[in-house]
Amino acid sequence: MNKEADSPEIRRRILGAALSAFMEAGYAQTSTLEIATRARVSKRDLYTLFGNKEAMLVACISERAQRLHVPVDLPALRDMKTLANVLTAFGTKLLTETTDPVVVAVFRLAISETVNAPKVAQTLESAARRPIREALRSVMASAVSAGLLAGEPEAMTGTFLGLLWGDLMTGLLLQTTDRPSTADIARRASEATAGLIELHTV
Structure with a gap:
């Protein structure tokens, strides 16, 4: 993961992209590629920060x-x-x-x-x-x-x-x-x- 990918801004962008995608298409129909594309990060960065799609939704709810x-x-x-x-x-x-x-x-x-x-x-x-x-x-x-x-x-x-x-x-x-x-x-x-x-x- 590049150095900037662990910043609060990147995290915020990923969670925002994930939540909007889940709301539009549903959880099951949303791919991690779609989230990464919306957030303008690599899938590798996404997985390093959150591990999986469920963890992203859990983080959205917790915040x-x-x-x-x-x-x-x-x-x-x-x-x-x-x-x-x-x-x-x-x-x-x-x-x-x-x-x-x-x-x-x-x-x-x-x-x-x-x-x-x-x-x-x-x-x-x-x-x-x-x-x-x-x-x-x-x-x-x-x-x-x-x-x-x-x-x-x-x-x-x-x-x-x-x-x-x-x-x-x-x-x-x-x-x-x-x-x-x-x-x-x-x-x-x-x-x-x-x-x-x-x-x-x-």
């Missing part, structure tokens, strides 16, 4: 999932207003990032390629879905400890996500629903927060 991480410096939950602000901000960020067409396409790829590329679904679970639930569960546990809410944090996490999403993701995956606007996302996050607080207020 995209970083945008979903919740800040660790959340304010202390001392009152209901702070809790409402934290949950609304959490819901807004989650919906904004996850309804991005590229992210929805990645979910669609993970579902369709469960047999051909099992690591893709596993990565989506470990890098995105699980950290989101764990972060939200931590918020719920803090709210219970502070005496603001009553309930089991894991169940409350599921309730909040259910209120937040409804059947939105199903519609996005089936391409029967348009991506919600910024105003719609804010409304959904606010309503999900209000619904959870109403159900679990001490």
Whole structure:
């Protein structure tokens, strides 16, 4: 591999080319030659950096999932207003990032390629879905400890996500629903927060 091929720019170019090719033609139908051609690198460089096609898709998902991480410096939950602000901000960020067409396409790829590329679904679970639930569960546990809410944090996490999403993701995956606007996302996050607080207020 030439010296420049290991640069962040080359890596970014390969992942961008791979994801766009997967989205256009599907995972199984996309060749490594097609990805290398789009990225303007040799197949040898491509294999040296990623090993195989599945590793490229896994890397695409892992990097995209970083945008979903919740800040660790959340304010202390001392009152209901702070809790409402934290949950609304959490819901807004989650919906904004996850309804991005590229992210929805990645979910669609993970579902369709469960047999051909099992690591893709596993990565989506470990890098995105699980950290989101764990972060939200931590918020719920803090709210219970502070005496603001009553309930089991894991169940409350599921309730909040259910209120937040409804059947939105199903519609996005089936391409029967348009991506919600910024105003719609804010409304959904606010309503999900209000619904959870109403159900679990001490």
